[in-house]
Amino acid sequence: MKENGIDTKASRFNMWKLHLSVATVTLIPAAVGINYVAKAFAEGLKLPLWLGSLGTYLASMLAGPTAGAISGFINNIIYGLTLSPVSTVYSITSIAIGIVVGVLFNRGWFSNVKRVFVSAILIALTSAIISTPLNVIFWGGQTGIPWGDALFATMIGNHINIWIASFTDEFVLDIMDKVVVAYLAFFIYRQLPQRMINYFKDNQ
Template sequence: MNKQSMWSLRFSTASLVLIPVAVGINYIGKFVAGILKLPLWLDSIGTVLAAMLGGPIVGALAGAINNIIYGFTDPISFVYAITSVAIGVAAGVLFYKGYISSWGKAVVAGIIIGLVATVISTPLNIGFWGGQTGNVWGDALFAFVLANTESTWLASLLDEIFVDVPDKLLVVLVSYGIFQGLPRNVVQLYNNNDKVETLD
């Protein structure tokens, strides 16, 4: 990412190609999580990686397009595109600020991104699912908290934190690992000023 223009709406060819690749990575992550029956989603690895390479806007676009595609088979995904956009923006900004530059910092960034996703998703969960996330472990916590406090908001918030923070922590660590494994000449493609498309 060209750090002098983090919010630029002008994209290099490499950034434009990155978006569909990121969507594909998101799909693979979600598929693997489903096959292994993990209590996590792992469907934003590509979003975070795109944000690290191309900046927050590229990350946000990857996240939004990802949910739009899912939305054709699961319409509720359209709504959660808001969360995916926020994840892409947060990841891009944190990377720009140097918060995803070591494994230790990546852990902190993962927790922050998980909390960002929690704040946005919790009201959506309450509006569409009565506060639940659809995750077996998280919803068990939801039921326990609701039974003991009768607070849907608290139960939903803790449900989302219980699932989203570990999920985004693992997502950021995997994304950082992929980033570290990329050839330097590939990373360098996103540090040039050869912009060929614009949304200005």
């Protein structure tokens, strides 16, 4: 069955297979590179979002949640060691994003535009739930994105609990970021040659 150009049945894979095939091992560095460049681009232009999970999405869609989780984790470590030490703290968030994207994709939730939006909200919620305690512990509840932190400061100024304020700050930013990245990944995936998609699927 095809939805919006994606063969949802053929794109399913053995989701939790732990064996890393040659195809997957080749994909992971490419996904890490995409994450790294996208995040550096967003930070360089001071965009109100991160974009640093695009490669993670694509790896999860092509090769499953294990590949996505590994890609996200490695990128956070490398990015943290080279450009932004704060990135390392959020490795666990990237792992969770890779897992959730892989599960949702495998269940057909990246098969059309409407489902992609719902998927992005679920991914944003996952990211916010995991990141909020890290924000509170390490950064006093803030995210580092100015307009999100302005919302946080306003809520704190109105005596709203720091956990609620921090979650709101994170979730509002995550919704925008994860929706943008989800649609980018969706449209990129649709443009990939079917032969490439089959190559990863057949090597699961």
